[in-house]
Amino acid sequence: MRRKLAAGNWKMNGSLSAMAEVQALCEAHPEPKVDMLLCPPATLIWPMASMRGEHPLAVGAQDCHPEDKGAHTGDIAAPMLREAGATAVIVGHSERRADHGESSETVRAKAEAAHRAGLLAVVCVGETLEEREAGRALEVVGEQLAASLPPGSTGETVVVAYEPVWAIGTGKVAGTEEIGEMHGFLREALRKSHPEAADAIRLLYGGSVKGSNAAEIFAVPDVDGALVGGASLTAEQFSPIVTALEGA
Template sequence: MEPKLIAGNWKMHGTLAECIALASALREKARNQTERGCEFVVFPPTHLLVPVGHVIAGTGIGLGGQDCHVARFGPYTGNVSAAMLRDVGCRYVIVGHSERRGPHGETDGQVRSKAQAGIREGITPIVCVGETTEDYAAGRATSVISRQLIASVPDTAMPERIAVAYEPIWAIGASSSATIDHIGNIHSAIRSTLGGIFGRDKALAIRILYGGAVGPESAPRILQTVDVDGVLVGRASLNAAHFLSLGAPSN
């Protein structure tokens, strides 16, 4: 089995000095950890990928991009391609985050194209899905997420080269995560939908992450839930000790 994936999305946080300090703290704490049963990856702001990558090199902590363009190169001001991410050492790229789908109006089709761009360059896309507060209240979470998956996940991809992150939009940045029962039910439904796309056995190779108000206190229980193969965190990734503790077993 693949190790649990602990993905830290730094979003639009940190100056050069602050991100170098965070990366340095991660390096020191990773050096003092005798055993890590999880795979840790950080997603710094794009312009800081190179300096952060230099600091964490050799620690076992991976590097990822927060987004990518569908094209390899071209006249796309302000964008970054998957080829560019690969060139600076990225192994993962987040696509379809709610902060891209919502404010930037990205469609399922665009998310799918971005995922394909990552796969083309040998980078594993983490395809984000999740329901709004309105969908959640109306009991539409499962149907909304199923639709997003079918339209956003490339069905020609090798299952082991893709990941999915369930992020209920109503829980992102909140003080507490979704209930364990809700997380388990949605992740089970995601696995079932992926089984319809790839076949049941192949779908088992796809890691499904949970994101939404995950912290050191809630992470161990969430990671023990069936069909939860990791977490995608924001705020908790901005503290080196908190981030590296997310994969620790519960007492």
């Protein structure tokens, strides 16, 4: 049975003072019934991993380089993230795909680097509004999934996060029927490409998830949790999402 996962992506936000929010989150969920993961900026990985103590909160990164080392100024290798205290890394987020021109082949190389370092790869896929309105949502996401997942991926090495680009940070949320259709499609695609691991790989939904809509989203079949952006920055906003997932 897939264990639910509440993941937070802080993006380019946060400072050392934000560790108080992490402490508050840990205190609100001392023995969580679901997995909890926060992915802060690289500068906060070590402080966050250090201050959580014995709490099972996992700390992740937001990106990694495909190579394990080398002359790549400004980049961070997966083994470095692991050494800093990370146990997971997000790859292929739509903001990386759009802002940095990352292809699905690049995303797969990064996921493979994460696997080599012993990190869980959170592989992101999602369509733009134009692609959805053109009736190409399933086609686009299916192509991204096929090209982004490394061969041999398992439930222990990868999580897939579906984030419709048009719903990220906009306040718009895909309807439950749209979410259900896409997550069902992703599960079937995994059964074809990774038949032995398909039912073990967790599928997250991301896109303006809040405490007020989390329970409805988590009731959709094949939604195993969420990848949350802005609402993960404070314990007040993220805690209700965790609670909703625990009750799903």
